[in-house]
Amino acid sequence: MNEPSATQESRRRLQNALAHRGGALPLDFDGTAVSGVHVSCVAGLRRHYGLEPRPVAVHEPYQMLGRIDEDLKQVLGIDVEGVYPPRTMFGFANADWKEWRMPDGLVVLVPGDFRTTTDAEGNTYIYPEGDLSVPPSAKMPAGGCFFDSIIRQEPIEEENLNPGDNLEEFQPISEEDLAYFRQAARDAVRTGRGVIANFGGTALGDIALVPAPFLKHPKGIRDVAEWYMATRSRTDFVHRIFDRQCEIVLGNLSRIHAEVGDAVDAVFLCGTDFGTQNSSFCSVDSFRGLYMPYYRRINDWIHGNTAWKTFKHTCGSVDRLLPSLIESGFDIFNPVQCSAARMDPEHLVSAYGRDLVFWGGCVDTQKTLPFGTPEQVREEVLRRCEILSKSGGLVFNSIHNLQARTPVGNIVAMLEAFREFNR
């Protein structure tokens, strides 16, 4: 790995954006698992920029996000450094790297405990903690690019539902993990970039986490549809989970803050999606009754005890929920899905630009980036940056991760347009 660039300019850029002070836009890619880049695109960018040919490490194997190494970060001019949780979505650490061949033939690096099997149809199965003796927790279809959870739902006995079963993954942080975060935050701040950390355990009912692909034998409600229904039909049960989760989380955050302090600028709190393409997943009343009290507890503690800004990811059409998200105490909104209903960027800036930092939204990843021309990408990036930067708080990122098979020429066009705007 190359030596990091020692300048603090990157961190200042991020801090300016987080404080709505405007100025040059900071660039994030790979800072979080919702602002990352598919491994195939990272490989394509390395080739495009003539960097040392080597397999790219997959450090978020669920979505197959590629790690952007220091040499590529410097070429791209990335301003944000991510601190990831100590273990991946499949419950193993990013350690003991080994080569693995993607279904399309691309050779990548994966952690040593990334253990898979393949069936006769070419589907790939991955195992929690790399334990081949238990059922697989996710599947990548033949020819696919990502994993998706396999639902492992034990029969639900309504009268015996125990919130503790859905809390197995939320535990007081270990000394080992504290040491991990202390070191990771130190390494991150040394780069001179702004730092965003995901300490884990803070997401309330994130549907990607409900099936618990990291657990060997998940109990409780783990089926996606059952969970969604539970948010209406078993609200007492969900309240008890969130309440206990909050207690655990606040204890953990207190201990983590004592270790990492102000090395961290922002914390990724929650990736629960509240929006669909055309609407929201729940009513405003449901959000305020079921989620907001717990979000407020977490945000209030963070704002009362740290200098961290808090990051909320939710895809989709969430215009009607944004006032409640602001009231919940969130500072940063991602991925700013302008392509969803009622998410026009000019409206978002005028309605919420004083209260929320927009982290993303700078180019559409459903149409323009994968299917448009480089010129269409450039035009959209320049237009979005012009509009969203009026808030004084814009972190450059696409709408969600750069997806597999996005043409590298379009990614490069996006990056060049970003630089053009920043000049």
Added chain:
Amino acid sequence: MVDTAKLYDAVLNGDHKTSAAITDAAIAENLDPQEMVTKFMIPAMDEVGRRFENEEYFVPELLLAARAMKASLDKLRPLLAARGAEPTGKVVIGTVKGDLHDIGKNLVSAMLEGGGFEITDLGADVTPEKFVAAVEKTGATLVCLSALLTVTMPAMKTTIEAFVKAGLRERIKIIIGGAPVTQQFADDIGADAYGASASSAVAIARKLVAA
């Protein structure tokens, strides 16, 4: 005597235990299963769809209503079949090859079933060959294709091409949907319609069947 009108409320309110109990009682009293479907169940699911469109109902309410509807319909289906009742139409539905996401597809499937259609749900990651085989087997005239990922959208085109190759394209109407899918994409790949939401899919399906 069972108050079958309460089936409407049970489905609308997502109360699967009540919908099942009413259905059991109605069957015991030898009531007309077709009437239960057409008088209470379909109107209830239509109202669910209307509330979803108006953002009074959301995904959880839709799932609960669908479960309540199925709790009743699963009991009525054998009786309907025995009486030779004809569905509104026959549908083959699935998420296309390479895509494992099925929430949206399941919602569409449930709404169509609640709208009186006979559903063959092939699940997720469905090959074009499986879609073709299912249409050949069931005689379905409607095919619904779902995709959530941009990388799997091309599989919708491949599936339509498979129907052309099998000589079935003229016999069926194809509706596509999913978060990244648009009307433009539907036009580009030669689909017959684009469904922007679970409830709109029912209206589109009825229109296509009537055409």
